[in-house]
Amino acid sequence: GFLVKEQITNAIEILSNWNLKVHLGKNIFSKFYTFAGNDEQRLFDFQNAIDDNSIKAIFCARGGYGTLRILDKINWTKFIENPKWLIGYSDITVIHSCLNNFLTIVSIHGPMPVNFEKLIEEKSSLENLKKILFGKKIKYIFPNEKKLTNTVIEGKLIGGNLSLLYSLRGTKYDFNSNNCILFIEEIGEYMYHIDRMLHNFKFGNKFSGLKAIILGGFTDIKENDSPFAYSLAEIIKETTNNKTPVINDFPAGHSIPNYPIILGQKAKITISNKEIVFEQG
Template sequence: MITLKSIKPGSTIRIVSPAGKIEEKHVMPAVKWLEEQGYTVKLGEHVFAQHYQFAGTDEQRAADVQEALDDADCDAIICSRGGYGTVRIIEQLDFTQFLEKPKWLVGFSDITILHSRLHNLDVPTIHGVMPRFFFDEEGAPREDLTSMMKLIKGEGISYDVAATEFDRPGTAAGQLVGGNLSIVNSLHGTKYDIDTAGKILFLEDIDEFLYHTDRMMHQLKLSGKLDHLAGLILGDFTDMKDNESPFGQTVHEIIKKAVKDKDYPVCFGFPGGHDKKNLALAFGMDWEMEVAEEGTKLRLV
């Protein structure tokens, strides 16, 4: 993996909207805060554009992301939100100049596509909070934000995760990969698919039917994605839905069954994803995990 430059006051951060549309009121407080910390912030020309559900046309969104990728003075790119749309522009993006001056990319949900693309280019990324969720109801920085800033500034970080009845004890070390389950699943068979062998896989999702989650876990299993993991970390599965005729299993029961014949450690309930807390994770970098009866310890190596 390429070693990225840690940002510091004076560094330039670009904010782009690769997917869904977003209003200024959800971004500008984050811009103000970052500038108060000493960073230079540049907004993509079409960050607040609207084209149906998207932040501008495919061409506009791709142009903003490309400009950020190519900017040699930029040290980090933060996506304004997820939603849907990154897959529509991924083929238009050229990473040639980016690889001459690689930089951090921050986001989650639909941004999983960019995480996967950059992982296959040996560039680490940050699965972390986006501007709309930087602050709590009182306007104070959330732990989501402070954890993301620690990673982007090159500081060490570790987490203690409460135990659940579904955890499987054990220790593991390896590169961390993954993201949104639906997106990871959708990339199977494409050139943006990721190799999970020997790695710690992180998954989260939102607003999915239980039967669909079961189908996605079976696809990961049948494709071999779950066979040779070093470990598995499950984040939040938020606002899950059931049919009128119940599926009969919770999302945790579905996942536990999918990996019941494996022997690697499994941590359920990491506070990451679409729920109230979204602690930052550095994808492509090495982590250690220890799952025990009293809980899970996760540490960036």
């Protein structure tokens, strides 16, 4: 979606305070119907950020819809030669999937500049994003409210927005779940759509071989006039392997906090009686 400068003023200030030099894409404030410029304009800015060796990290200013339309037009040659951080979530899942699953390059599922203002007071999301950018480890600790069995889980972290992962099924950007930890989040979907997508994953053996499943924010999930018969927990239980640990309410996605995580990189999850510890880096 398109944006105006006021939406990212705070982000520019914060990033500058981190001693980062902020370079705005030529077309960042363009508008083409609901898009932030037409496909050619958005591709131009993204390709330029990839090809410019002086740029060390690419922040996608916001999500919405449209990344899928330019995905097959991106030339990754210079990115492969000179990898850099790619930061975003939601619609940016399609780029994460390309990097993690097709090019085997890691990326950051985390806050975008348009979200920074809402995260200033909460602090920890942006503090941890800064940690990752500057090469430090991250560690998140949560209460073990569901009384999951004590264990230590290690595996490559993959995933992103459920609808976008679903849209890439059967393509070269699709994920291989074997020995991985799958993170999924969603916003504004009907419960029956979620049921359909998770059953698709089940039928495609996407839940087979997983070390764990992490459920991020499932925000503003909608019901029809007649409520859907099953809850998210019930759908997850029905579609996944009962032996696979499921970690609920992980604060990442369309939520506050929105903790950054590194997709394509190994993660360690330690479950004890009282708490769950998530570590990366």
